[in-house]
Amino acid sequence: MAIQALAPAAQAQAILRDAETEALLRDIADPLARAGGLDPRSLQIYLVGDSSINAFVTGGQNVFFHSGLLVAAKDVNQVQGVMAHELGHITGGHNIRWSEGAGPATTISILGLLLGAAAMALGAGEAGMAAMALGQQMGQAKFLAFNREQESRADQAGASFLNAAGITGKGMISFFEQLLGEEYRLAIPQTNSYNRTHPLSGERIRALDDVLRSSPAWNKPVDAGLQARYDRVRGKLIGYLYPLDTVKRTYPPTDMSDAAHLARAYAYHRAAYQKEALAEVEAVVARHPDDPYALELKGQILMESGEVAASLPPLREAVRLSGGEPLIAGMLGQALLLSSADGTDAAKLAEAEKLLRSVVQRDSRNPHAWSQLGAIWEMKGDQPRAALATAERISLTGGDPRLARRAAQTALAGLPAGTADYLRAEDIMLASQGEIERLRLKENGQPQPQRPPS
Numbered sequence: 425m426a427i428q429a430l431a432p433a434a435q436a437q438a439i440l441r442d443a444e445t446e447a448l449l450r451d452i453a454d455p456l457a458r459a460g461g462l463d464p465r466s467l468q469i470y471l472v473g474d475s476s477i478n479a480f481v482t483g484g485q486n487v488f489f490h491s492g493l494l495v496a497a498k499d500v501n502q503v504q505g506v507m508a509h510e511l512g513h514i515t516g517g518h519n520i521r522w523s524e525g526a527g528p529a530t531t532i533s534i535l536g537l538l539l540g541a542a543a544m545a546l547g548a549g550e551a552g553m554a555a556m557a558l559g560q561q562m563g564q565a566k567f568l569a570f571n572r573e574q575e576s577r578a579d580q581a582g583a584s585f586l587n588a589a590g591i592t593g594k595g596m597i598s599f600f601e602q603l604l605g606e607e608y609r610l611a612i613p614q615t616n617s618y619n620r621t622h623p624l625s626g627e628r629i630r631a632l633d634d635v636l637r638s639s640p641a642w643n644k645p646v647d648a649g650l651q652a653r654y655d656r657v658r659g660k661l662i663g664y665l666y667p668l669d670t671v672k673r674t675y676p677p678t679d680m681s682d683a684a685h686l687a688r689a690y691a692y693h694r695a696a697y698q699k700e701a702l703a704e705v706e707a708v709v710a711r712h713p714d715d716p717y718a719l720e721l722k723g724q725i726l727m728e729s730g731e732v733a734a735s736l737p738p739l740r741e742a743v744r745l746s747g748g749e750p751l752i753a754g755m756l757g758q759a760l761l762l763s764s765a766d767g768t769d770a771a772k773l774a775e776a777e778k779l780l781r782s783v784v785q786r787d788s789r790n791p792h793a794w795s796q797l798g799a800i801w802e803m804k805g806d807q808p809r810a811a812l813a814t815a816e817r818i819s820l821t822g823g824d825p826r827l828a829r830r831a832a833q834t835a836l837a838g839l840p841a842g843t844a845d846y847l848r849a850e851d852i853m854l855a856s857q858g859e860i861e862r863l864r865l866k867e868n869g870q871p872q873p874q875r876p877p878s
C-alpha cells in the first residue's frame with residue numbers, strides 16, 4: 425500500500441490514499457449508487473484520517489469516510505449501511521444549506537467549502553480538500569448537521585438502495601443502534617461525531633427497521649469476499665494510524681489472520697522494526713502470492729528502509745497484478761527514481777518518468793507523483809517542466825496560490841505553446857489567479873461571492 429497521507433496544511437485533516445481501501449470503498453458504493461440511479465463513476469469517495477466516527481457528503485457527489493468509522497464498524501455490512509445512508513443524502517439533494525445560520529463559525533465554513541467546491545471544479549482535488557478542511561475545523565458540526573427530516577429521508581432512500589441491491593439492512597440498523605447505545609468498547613480511542621452530524625433517535629431506527637425487515641434481502645448473508653477485504657483494510661488502517669502497543673493489543677501475536685499480519689507489518693514498519701515488518705508481510709505474501717496489495721506493502725517496506733534495489737521486483741509484480749493501479753505504479757516510479765543513482769542511470773530515470781507521467785494522467789489527486797516528476801525534470805535540466813510539476817503539487821495540496829501562480833508562469837515562459845503541458849500550466853495559473861482574488865477580497869473584508877440560498 426502505501427497509505428499515503430496528504431496533509432496539506434498544519435492541522436488540516438489528511439486525506440489518506442490507499443489502493444486497496446479505495447477499491448473496497450468503490451466496490452461497496454457501486455451497487456448502492458446504481459440502485460439509487462447515480463453514476464458510480466461520478467462519485468468521489470475520500471478517506472479522511474480522523475479517528476472520530478463520522479461520514480458525510482459535500483459539494484455534489486463527494487462522500488467522505490473518517491478512518492475512525494471504518495475502524496469502529498463491526499463488519500462490512502455496517503459500512504454498506506452508512507454508505508447507503510450517505511448516498512441517500514446525495515440523491516435527496518441535501519447539499520449544504522447556504523442560507524442557514526449567520527454565526528461567524530458558519531460563515532467561515534461556507535467560505536471554506538465554497539473555496540473547496542471552486543477548486544474542485546477546476547480539477548484540483550486536494551486543493552479543494554485543504555480548503556474544506558479549513559472550513560470544517562471551524563464549524564463542521566453545525567454546518568453539516570442536516571435536519572431530522574433530511575436524516576429520515578436519507579435513511580429511507582438508503583434503505584431502498586440496500587433493498588434494491590439485495591443487501592441486508594441489518595448492518596445499517598445495528599450500526600445506528602450501537603451509536604445510540606454508545607456500545608463502543610474498543611482498545612482504540614475514538615469519539616463519536618456521527619451522532620452530532622446525524623441526529624439519531626429510537627424512532628428513526630424503528631422507521632428504518634420496518635422498511636428493511638420487509639425486504640427479501642434481510643436474511644441474505646453478507647458477501648464473504650467483501651467481508652474479508654474489509655477485515656484487511658481495517659487491519660491496515662489500525663496498523664498505520666495507531667501506536668505499536670495499541671496495535672499489538674488489538675492484534676496479539678497469536679492472531680495469524682491476514683488483517684493481523686498486515687496491521688503488525690504497518691505498525692512495525694512505522695516504528696522502524698524492518699525485520700519484524702517484513703516477516704509479517706511475508707506471511708501474507710506466502711499465503712496469497714498473487715495479492716498485489718501485500719506485494720505493494722513488501723516493496724514499500726523495503727524501499728523505505730533503504731533497500732531500493734530489492735523493492736523493485738515486488739513492486740513490479742504488484743503493478744502487473746493490479747493492472748497498473750496508479751497509486752501502486754506511483755510507488756514503483758518512486759523506487760525507480762531512487763534507484764537511478766541521482767539520475768545517472770538514464771534507463772531507470774526514463775522508466776520512472778514514463779510511469780509517473782501515466783500515473784498523473786490517470787489519477788488527478790496524487791501530488792506525491794508530481795513531486796517525483798519534478799525531481800526527475802530537475803535532474804534532466806528541464807526547468808519549465810520542473811516548474812509545472814511544482815505548480816501542480818502546490819495546487820493539489822492547497823498551498824499558497826501565489827507560489828502556484830509563479831511556478832505556472834515560469835512553466836508557461838519555457839514550454840512550447842499549445843502543448844498539453846502548456847495548457848495545464850495555463851489552467852493552474854487561472855485557478856490560482858481566482859484563488860488569490862478571493863483571498864484578497866476576504867482580507868479586505870469585502871462581501872464574498874455567495875451562492876443563492878437553495
Ligand SMILES: [Zn+2]
Pocket residue numbers: 509510513570575578621622
Ligand atoms: Zn445523515
